[in-house]
Amino acid sequence: QVQLVESGGGSVQYGGSLRLSCAASGRTFSWYTMAWFRQAPGKEREFVAAISRSGESTDYTDSVKGRFTISRDNAKNTVYLQMNSLKPEDTAVYYCAALSTGTWRYPKDYDYWGQGTQVTVSS
Numbered sequence: 001q002v003q004l005v006e007s008g009g010g011s012v013q014y015g016g017s018l019r020l021s022c023a024a025s026g027r028t029f030s031w032y033t034m035a036w037f038r039q040a041p042g043k044e045r046e047f048v049a050a051i052s053r054s055g056e057s058t059d060y061t062d063s064v065k066g067r068f069t070i071s072r073d074n075a076k077n078t079v080y081l082q083m084n085s086l087k088p089e090d091t092a093v094y095y096c097a098a099l100s101t102g103t104w105r106y107p108k109d110y111d112y113w114g115q116g117t118q119v120t121v122s123s
Helices: none
Strands: 002-007 008-012 020-027 033-039 046-051 058-060 068-073 078-083 094-101 119-121
Touching: 002 094, 008 020, 020 033, 020 094, 020 119, 033 068, 033 078, 058 068, 058 119, 078 094
Parallel strands: 008 119
Antiparallel strands: 002 020, 020 078, 033 046, 033 094, 046 058, 068 078, 094 119
């Protein structure tokens, strides 16, 4: 089992920044690809970003490229999402997730999920 706990959400104005953190406990953190997904009201959960076990490879959905950065610290069992130049359309509940094997962008492949943290961006 892996337990994931997100933090760092909040309310910001257009153009602001937030840094989300996801602390993992349980099985070896470095065994898992880590990702961030988000879900806005009335919409499906969507992929935001993912990072490989070593941290050498990353992937982003097009709408956040150049604005968001995913990173991880395997010594601290934590994955981060730095979000800059935030827009109202970024408003959602953000979830971190852990993947042992599967497709990075496919939520149903993920093994473990956090409880989510709310991000609200006002115009």
